Amino acid sequence: MAIPLSIYNERRVVMVRWKRARTGDPHRHYPDVDVRGTKTPEFAAIIGMMQDREAYVKMERENIDNAAPLFAVSSDAAKLQVLEPAGGTIPSGADTIIKLKALTGGNPTEVHLEIRFGSTTGPIVSRLLVRCYTRRRVTITPHVVTIHDGTGAGGTASVANVANIMTHVxxxxxxxxxxxxxxxxxxETLNLATVDIVSHTPFPGELQTLLATNWVANTINVYFVRQIGTGNFLGFGFSRPTATGLGTNPGIILGDQTASGMIHDTAWAGNDLAHEAGHFFQLWHPNNQQPPNQREDTWSRRMLMHNHNLQGAHGNWKDNNSYGSVGGNARRGGLVTHKHITGIATDNETRTARGAIVSGPY
Ligand SMILES: [Zn+2]
Structure with missing residues (x-):
């Protein structure tokens, strides 16, 4: 069949697209998809999976009929198994959720999920690159802190839901x-100047004392407090290089609320903790751009390492990161990148982070 198309240089016909198979909060079974570009070296969208674990990914039909017969096939069934749909037979309809299992690890081992036309051996209409990773472990020490005043009275413990926040991370x-x-x-119980508040002024203020409290070496120490100062701060992260410069221990501090009553909900606190862990693993903000020059493209706003957790609304399609919103702001996403896009420094964050975890200490 002939297809009339005007082409100058290059035109890519996208038969199907790849997407995270849910919206809202991140989920351990639903990887975000690095869909930034379709060029060399991968020529494909990418997901990461942990060895021996299952994951779901969504395939959406774009320029192919909803009833066209399509099949999901692993390029190496010894490394990646297609669990659903049964036999790889994709039902008709606009989109399908495919369930996979990584049977191998590595750093990474690469395998393709192929979408084939007509039969399981038909022509390939799309490929998703699946990077299968051996598990790397990092230990977190959570500290739930009660801050009393100077006389040792009056404080209340942080009410952070530590278990739910960690699930998010x-x-x-x-x-x-x-x-x-x-x-x-x-x-932990500390006596500081003001009940329930750890002051960060003049910087680093009482944060130094907090970060010295029962600090456990070779772990990421996270201190949950009622409130940080009297401004709008809900969190601080001091990775090793920053902490060394300040003369403090490395660590992360998360407040339950601000003085004005902003509440650090679980999704927000979990994303902040995961972001700060990214800094511990030598990741920086997208292309290392800082406010007011932070990147505002939709890819960057979906990245875990974007500068802002609450992202100012543009009032247009850019506001949907697919991770929901809070108070009229888009929530920052959870994508840790897999590609290295030309011109973006500090990309392929997964590789950087895994290298930093092995070399430590962080
Ligand atoms: Zn940051």
Whole structure:
């Protein structure tokens, strides 16, 4: 069949697209898809999977009939198994969720999920590159802190839901083959100047004392407090290089709320913790651009390492990162990148982070 198309240089006909198979919060079974560009060297969208684990990914029909017979096939069934749809037979309809299992690990081992036309050996209409990772473990020590005043009275413990926040962090990093071992929660009591508040002024203020409290070496120490200062801060992260410069221990501090009553909900706090862990793993903001020059493209706003957790609304399609919104702002996404796009420094974040985890300390 002839297809009349005007082409100058290059035109890519996209038969099907790849998407995260759910919206809203990150989930350990639903990897985000690095769909940034279709060029060399991968010529495909990419997901990461952890060895021996299952994942779902969504295939959407774009320039192919909803009833065209399509089949999901692993390029190497010893490495990647297609669990659903049964036999790889994709039902008709606009989109399909495909369930996969990574049977191998590596750093990474690569295998393709192929969409074939007509039969399981028919021509390939799309490929998704699946990178299968051996698990790398990182230990987090959570500290739930009660801050009393100078007389040792009046404080209340942070009300952060540590378990749910950690589930959120695990969900984001699973797809880079990283798993966190969560140490037992340490309950801390400190006497500082003001009840329930750790002051960061003049910087680093009382943060230094907090970060010296029962700090556990070779783990990421996370301190949950009621409130940080009296401004709008809900979190601080001090990775090793920053901490060394300040003369403090590395660590992450998360507040439950601000003085004005902003509440750090689980999705927000979990994303912040996962982001700060990214800094511990030597990741920087997209293309290392800082405010007011942060990147505003939809790819960057979907990345875990974007500068802002609450992203100002543009009032257009850019506001949908697929991770939901809070207070009229788009939530930052959870994508840890797999590609290295030309012109974007600090890309292929999964590779950088896994290297940093092995070389440590972070
Ligand atoms: Zn950051």
């Amino acid at each position: 695990q969900a984001i990093w699973r797809h880079s083959g990283v798993e966190f071992t969560i140490g037992a929660t340490q309950n």
